[in-house]
Amino acid sequence: MSMRRYALVTGATxxxxxxxxxxLAENNFNLVICGRRKERLALLEKEIVSxxxxxxxxxxxxxxxxxxxxxxxxxxxxxxxxxIELLINNAGNAHGLASIxxxxxxxxxxxxxxxxxxxxxxxQEIIPKMIAMGRGQIINVGxxxxxxxxxxxxxxxxxxxxxxxLTKGMRMDLNKFGIKVSSINPxxxxxxxxxxxxxxxxxxxxxxxxxxxPLVAEDVAETILFMxxxxxxxxxxxVIIFPTAQASSxxxxxxx
Numbered sequence: 001m002s003m004r005r006y007a008l009v010t011g012a013t014x015x016x017x018x019x020x021x022x023x024l025a026e027n028n029f030n031l032v033i034c035g036r037r038k039e040r041l042a043l044l045e046k047e048i049v050s051x052x053x054x055x056x057x058x059x060x061x062x063x064x065x066x067x068x069x070x071x072x073x074x075x076x077x078x079x080x081x082x083x084i085e086l087l088i089n090n091a092g093n094a095h096g097l098a099s100i101x102x103x104x105x106x107x108x109x110x111x112x113x114x115x116x117x118x119x120x121x122x123x124q125e126i127i128p129k130m131i132a133m134g135r136g137q138i139i140n141v142g143x144x145x146x147x148x149x150x151x152x153x154x155x156x157x158x159x160x161x162x163x164x165x166l167t168k169g170m171r172m173d174l175n176k177f178g179i180k181v182s183s184i185n186p187x188x189x190x191x192x193x194x195x196x197x198x199x200x201x202x203x204x205x206x207x208x209x210x211x212x213x214p215l216v217a218e219d220v221a222e223t224i225l226f227m228x229x230x231x232x233x234x235x236x237x238x239v240i241i242f243p244t245a246q247a248s249s250x251x252x253x254x255x256x
Contacts, residue, residue, distance in 0.1 A: 004055070006084045007228075008032040010064050010122060011091030013040035015191030016141060019217035020088055020224050022048065027225055030056040032081055034073070034091070036063050056080070064091045064118030065110070074125040083133060086228055087126045089119045090141040092163075094197040100154045108155040115159035119166060130179050137180035137235075139227055140167045141220075144187045144240060150249040171237065180235040182227050187242040188252065189215040211254030212245035 007024050011017035013035035021033050025048045033048075035041050041059040048057050058081045062069040092115045095107035119140055130136030145153060146160030164183065171181035194205035220241060227236040245253045 004028050004030045005086060006030045006032070006081060007086035007088065008034065008084045008122075008126065009088040009090060010034045010118070011141075012044060013037045015193065016186070016189065016217045016220045016224075017088070017090040018044065019221035020090065023218070023221045023225050024086075024228070025052045025055045025057070027229070029086065030081070032058045032060060032077065032084065034060045034062065034064070036061065064122055065113035067117075067121050070118075070121040070125060074122075082129060084126055084129055085133065085136050087123065087130075087136070087138045088141065088224065089122060089138065091118050092141065092143075092160075094153075094156045094193060096199070097152045097197060099152050103152075103155070111156050111159045112162075115156075116162045116166065119163055123170065127174065127179070130174075131177050135178060135232075137182065137228060138170065138174075139224055140170075140181075140183045141224075142167070142183045142185040144185055144242070144249050146183075146185055147240065148249045153249075167238075182235060182237055182239075184220065184223060184227065184239045184241060186215060186220050187240070187246045187249070189217060189220060191217050212252060213243060214245075215241065215243045 005028065007029045009017050009021045009031065012021045012033040021031055021044060025031055033041055033044055038061040041061055045057045045059050048055055058077060060073040062073040064070060093111060095110050096104055123138060140163060142163050143160045145157045146164035149157045167181060167183040174181055190209045194208045195202060198204045223239060223241055230236060
């Protein structure tokens with residue numbers, strides 16, 4: 001068996017990040033799993049190691065939107081986990097769905113801090129390690145909201161458009177080092193996303209996914225694995241992934 005590569009996954013305690021971490025562990029990667037919920041990280045680490053005894057796992061509990069926490073967490077990694085070849089910038093969130101004139105500024109700040117600044121903070125810690133190794137890949141998990149805009153999603157869409165532009169700029173800047181930069185932009189995925197957006201309103205969150213078959217986290221994780229395991233000369237630079245029922249941010253075929 002070839003040597004296991006090292007990957008770091010942010011937002012690994014739920015949804016796409018959780019599914020991606022599990023899948024990478026099954027496919028020849030050692031892992032640095034990151035998230036804000038310490039108990040969930042511990043459970044995930046235990047599950048991964050129990051199923052994949054050869055997989056080495058390090059857990060880091062911090063908030064990607066807080067620069068000092070990011071710096072302290074990454075600097076705490078043991079020498080064994082410093083050779084990160086794959087960075088999955090998955091941590092992100094949506095808070096609220098409201099028109100610009102009466103939406104919460106606190107919600108806006110949370111989305112900008114996590115969806116945009118979070119990518120920057122983590123990437124700046126990991127990129128020098130990749131440059132030193134002469135190889136690496138960064139996959140930013142974006143959203144169709146980074147390609148389109150929809151009503152009552154102005155700042156969320158803006159944060160994801162910013163992340164999309166950041167990805168393109170990173171690809172240009174890191175080209176000279178041979179580092180791949182990619183993005184995957186899902187449409188409707190049934191995760192905790194809507195529950196967070198609607199601040200715990202389970203009924204409203206569930207209604208988003210009624211009348212059609214949405215993507216699940218594993219669908220996105222499988223695509224991320226494909227992107228991460230292409231030959232050295234191949235970079236899947238940009239992917240949009242929809243459920244079959246979805247044609248755009250606002251067009252979804254529902255059988256209600």
